[in-house]
Amino acid sequence: QLQLQESGPGLVKPSETLSLTCTLSGGSITSSGYYWGWIRQPPGKGLEWIGTMYYTGTTYYNSSLKSRVTISVDTSKDHFFSLKLTSVTAADTAVYYCARVVPEPAALLDYWGQGTLVTVSS
Amino acid sequence: VLTQSPGTLSLSPGERVILSCRASQSVSSNYLAWYQQKPGQAPRLLIYGASSRATGIPDRFSGSGSGTDFTLIISRLEPEDFAVYYCQQYDPPAWTFGQGTKVEIK
Numbered sequence: 001q002l003q004l005q006e007s008g009p010g011l012v013k014p015s016e017t018l019s020l021t022c023t024l025s026g027g028s029i030t031s032s033g034y035y036w037g038w039i040r041q042p043p044g045k046g047l048e049w050i051g052t053m054y055y056t057g058t059t060y061y062n063s064s065l066k067s068r069v070t071i072s073v074d075t076s077k078d079h080f081f082s083l084k085l086t087s088v089t090a091a092d093t094a095v096y097y098c099a100r101v102v103p104e105p106a107a108l109l110d111y112w113g114q115g116t117l118v119t120v121s122s
Numbered sequence: 123v124l125t126q127s128p129g130t131l132s133l134s135p136g137e138r139v140i141l142s143c144r145a146s147q148s149v150s151s152n153y154l155a156w157y158q159q160k161p162g163q164a165p166r167l168l169i170y171g172a173s174s175r176a177t178g179i180p181d182r183f184s185g186s187g188s189g190t191d192f193t194l195i196i197s198r199l200e201p202e203d204f205a206v207y208y209c210q211q212y213d214p215p216a217w218t219f220g221q222g223t224k225v226e227i228k
Contacts, residue, residue, distance in 0.1 A: 037217070046208065046219055046220070046221045046222050047165065047208055047210075047219040049216065049219070052215065060215035063216070097164055097165075101217075103212060103214065103215075106152050106153070106155070106170045106174065107153040107154075107155065107170070107210075107211075107212030107217070108155045108167055108171075108210075109155075109167065109210070110176065112164035113164065
């Protein structure tokens with residue numbers, strides 16, 4: 001059974017970089033046909049897609065965040081992928097989820113981490 | 123853009139629930155999914171491909187629709203169904219969620 005777990009600092013200062021890691025158990029980043037993504041949810045609000053990556057390095061980002069986001073993987077460590085979000089503000093305070101992304105044939109996110117709250121504050 | 127309605131539903135166990143998700147542009151049925159989220163938990167996939175139930179989802183949940191109008195129906199509310207429900211579309215390569223409908227106990 002695939003499980004995902006987010007980890008990283010729970011508090012980030014304004015203007016600094018938010019860095020999170022998603023760790024897989026029971027599966028591999030290099031599984032063919034599966035993408036891996038990050039989604040966030042500000043407190044009391046809805047879900048926002050941040051970006052998606054394939055293990056080959058192909059990435060897609062939300063246009064509203066594209067200038068500040070990097071999702072990456074070290075394929076030598078095929079159980080991890082990461083998120084970096086630069087120049088954070090209070091508006092980036094949210095629960096951040098990693099998820100397995102299945103774009104075809106039916107687009108769905110079938111496995112999610114439990115989420116990690118990141119607060120942006122000085 | 124996905125618009126869900128209503129924003130909140132106050133219902134009693136045993137009632138039938140109809141949730142709406144309307145897209146601003148036509149969506150391939152393959153690319154429309156529904157999720158359930160309970161407080162403090164990650165979203166859980168309920169329906170994909172507009173009408174297919176995910177693994178382990180009870181048959182009281184059903185999805186339908188095409189084009190710009192999609193519906194999630196819960197035939198008979200159980201106590202564990204009180205939650206927020208989100209629809210999701212995939213417009214390659216971007217993913218978008220509706221703002222959610224909260225189903226609360228009346």
